[in-house]
Amino acid sequence: MTNQTLAQLLAQQPYAADFFKQNKLDISGFEQLTPAEYLAHFSPEELEDRALEPERLLADLALYLEQMRDFLGLDEQQPLRTLTILPGRDKAGQAEDFERLTLHTSEIVSIVGPTGSGKSRLLADIEWAAQGDTPTGRRILINDAPPDPQWRYSSRHKLVAQLSQNMNFVMDLTVQGFLQLHAESRLHPDPAAVTREIMTAANRLAGEAFALDTPVTSLSGGQSRALMIADTAILSASPIVLIDEIENAGIDRKRALELLVAQDKIVLMATHDPLLALMANRRLVINNGGICQVLTTSPAEKAKLGQLQQLDAVIAAARQQLRRGQRLS
């Protein structure tokens, strides 16, 4: 790399451009120089003024390029197939009563238990790929083996993506600009195509359709959630998705879960909504910091789910009538 010119470097590894941009280094006009020659053109005053350290920047550039190459290679190399939780102990020091819990891609597992019972700790154990080194003593295996430390430390390749009711868009961008930005940061080869794909998926989830030029901050609650879910399903690199409740209004939650599962995600969902909890095939019951039961959704419960979904449809229809200014029939 050291003897490549900037032009050669950018041709070979286009994502290098973002390194220069984020470090406020304007390289236009200097393409025929090597990175070291480019940094050497700053005077000592300029270096001080801009708080630049050429040696560190060169080392950082090399590291950045290496990380990006790794990141690009990862998707193909080692797809996640299973996530295994090995038991630890609850807050009282009691061993958790299960042997090993293995979740597969495209599986939905719900998590139930009172507030403060230890749901966050379980999610944190998974996020950190705990190896007996957290308060619960749990261990996490990926594809039946202790995980590569990159899951813990890489900023671009996190094990877990999270969706919760409290999350909002804060960027001052249109839906199009927002998706474009995310696609670029993910080094997606075709941002335009993936933007279209996410839009189609999001509009299938949202009660009311929205357009590409809508500012993300002016989307309704349901539309925001639909866009977040579609974007996480299709564009996030994380193979596991943790969901902390999905609101009922303005979004088709069944389809939302189907979308995540269709993208080979493992979905863990903390919820007390029976419509969601019963959509999972298994549910973990958490109490006093430990997983105290692993229940498989029974045929009777699945039948119950059918009834609840009918009720839900009645309420949704009434809501729709109200919105249209009609009388409830």
Added chain:
Amino acid sequence: MNLTIVSGPPSSGKTAVILKTIAALKSRGVKVGVVKFDCLYTDDDKAYAEAGVPVQKGLSGALCPDHFFASNIEEIVRWGKQSELDLLITESAGLCNRCSPYLKQVKGVCVIDNLSGINTPRKIGPLLKSADLVVITKGDIVSQAEREVFAARVSSVNPRALILPVNGLTGQGAYELSTLLYNPDLQVETVQGMQLRFPMPAALCSYCLGETRIGQAFQLGNVKKMDLGEPEA
């Protein structure tokens, strides 16, 4: 004693994260104390004292808080040793984003928050660029995509740092952070002779020395003028 220097823009969640981290360390029997550096005002000392954490505060007043930090850190470390702390954490608010309080041989942590906007990593200088660990807070209120873009940008300006999301409210991630901050085998006896990671600006102008009058005639020392180009006719 271990020493950790925590810095970051105002209100980024430094105190919230430090308090949650201390709670995790306490449960492992580690004694932690904090020194808060600020410019004009802080209530953080009360928050620490309430949590039973030995605390000192230093207000730099008319001085640059980071310069003030550098002038006081040696005595602070002595205080920590005398108080028999296992870990001393300093918290200072990065104000102008140009200075940074990190020392070469001491772990430096930068706390920034997802709400500050995706261009923030680019705007913060050595405070972010030369940190060993970057803690990103307030991920609980922005979308997954925004968290990913933000973390990617942090990593572009500081690829060697470990980046850790921590929720200052629930403490999610704080236990993990605590394992990276305290190492019983590591002992700092004194910081005398240690070096700042990044030199602070050498600027000293008339206004640093108390000048209040505006105008070229009153400007001495390190004076820098904007380049305004030609007037637009």
